[in-house]
Amino acid sequence: QRILMKYLVKYEARLEDGTVVSKSEGVEFTVKDGHLCPALAKAVKTMKKGEKVLLTVKPQYGFGEMGRPAAGEGGAVPPNAGLVIDLELVSWKTVTEIGDDKKILKKVLKEGEGYERPNEGAVVTVKITGKLQDGTVFLKKGHDEQEPFEFKTDEEAVIEGLDRAVLNMKKGEVALVTIPPEYAYGSTESKQDAVVPPNSTVIYEVELVSFVKDKESWDLNNSEKIEAAGTKKEEGNALFKSGKYARASKRYEKAAKFIDYDTSFSEDEKKQSKQLKITCNLNNAACKLKLKDYKQAEKLCTKVLELDSQNVKALYRRAQAYTQLADLELAEVDIKKALEIDPENRDVKLTYKTLKEKIKEINKKDAKFYSNMFSKMTKPSAEESKA
Template sequence: ISVNDICKDGGIFKKILVEGEGWQNPKDLDEVFVKYEASLEDGTVVSKSDGVEFTVQDGYFCPALSKAVKTMKKGERVLLTVKPQYAFGETGKVASRDEGGVPPNAILQINLELISWKIVSEVTNDKKVLKRILKEGEGYERPNDGALVKVKLIGKLQDGTVFVKKGHDEEEPFEFKIDEEQVVDGLDKAVKKMKKGEIALITIQPEYAFGVFDSPQELAIVPGNSIVYYEVELVSFVKEKESWDMNTQEKIEAAGKKKEEGNVLFKAGKYVRASKRYEKAVSFIEYDSSFSDDEKQQVKLLKVSCNLNNAACKLKLKEYKEAAKLCSKVLEIDSKNVKALYRRAQAYIQLVDLDLAELDI
């Protein structure tokens, strides 16, 4: 039987007693469910549990448990030999009513079994929207922007108050379109990362939920600055058609539609979302080898107006390099386009490229 030095410093040796299944290991954010028994070298049991759940990065009992579970597979059972630095160190641990004491500098033997775990992932890079999978979905497909999704959901506050409930008690599933601001931002982003049939618990910080003010919902008021929790089942979804499934006329129509949506968002001051619409519009007509001559003319006009409008978004967002690039793309198509020259000059001024700005003006 192989013995692994899992921290590469001789601090924790792991001997596998029962092999686990699959290939995945728990990660820092995941919630693991384990059984363990910890004893001193003379066999005295100091702590045991037939089932305890904890978040890997928060750890449990002693530092060795979370270090070890990150190397284990589902169903794996191991014997750990733990040096003091990953147990209770030079101070040891005082006995309590439920657990025995650990003397200073004691080595522990821990029998540990990883029964299961719930995968928790970051939906946003700032850890403010977390998705914990309660039941795995099927296949690989996930909704895209514009997809029509059907969900069952229950929204709760931290104290358990239910503020919304949809698609339960024989009610039809709740339908909404991804990236159309029909639900709070955190829910929108999380559902986009779900698979059909998946059930997940989504934890959303106020910035991605209802913000700083009280918000009356269907069944209760969500107070300002509330963290909210949604239990969501993705019943089904229909993806928005992608460009490779369209003929040339459909691509031009889809690009025109996205451009109009972008214009509405721009007027409403929603520059990030408007910019995404203009980018999507251009992606439909990017490669124009199969367009007829008439269509090529339409495509040219659309590309010019979408890139110009997107440059205006980027100027508003203070993303001056991007704005300049988009104007340059327009000038490749139409070298005397006044708006493009003017907007590029604005961008260059902000980038303190005054010589280049003067050329454009």
């Protein structure tokens, strides 16, 4: 996630002879996106809320050598013209860009309390109003005090964009969340209190009334840690079977975290913990292979092999990861070792056959390349031929 400031300003921009070329009684922008000309974005960073200033703007911070033609209500700005701008900073809001692609935008309307935020698996109580971009309300929940709207995060109880946004909120915070279709209702129509058309960007006003965090490992004693890890592992298995590999991966990671530090465990607890670590990391490696995250798959298999050097599944999956990473020699070492341990394993035998064909193909290409290169080096030039 990335945090930006969104500034609300009023301004009037004039040429040096007093001609008004642009004005607004309220426009919002971030420094990254800017507005009108570079001068505004530079100025707001140094201003206080409610401050009014008069800017004298050199051409390079205005419209430069090109100037600007008249457009709509905006007047023309001649090339290399200076500007005078009356500017008022009305207010600002924090905007958080959420997700790896930063497409979910959360604008804080009212600051929350403290610093704690819900974690994945937390039970949250919210008030939400969902609107289309034209203002049509299609969903309203939790505003009736008799029926608070409560859900568990990371359980697909609400659309993904809303789920992710709530994880970035504090208790009492009110925010406006803009969610693109891929994190909302997608390319299909959705019938809520009003119809959400296909490929709609939706806007939610969200108040996080309260939340109860899912337990972290430090909240639990040893036997509870093992039990919690087992529960998360089973949740991961169910998600994997449903083809939800990214969410399954997160469950396996959480399961492994519960039992990461087992120095205070009894011998019996250590045995259970070791088996759970092996299973969770192996299953997570399978998720990473499905998600084409081969580097992480390789690391997870290596973790398993540090606990059990004879684990055929770990050798097999690591060989798959190495193959995709073009480390064919390392893949061959792993697959050969897996075959030594389990010579009748059908999947391993099939993978070894495919790997050998791949190596053969690469060797053939290499031989051809070096042969061509060698023949070019030894071929006499036209001048040498004449001699």
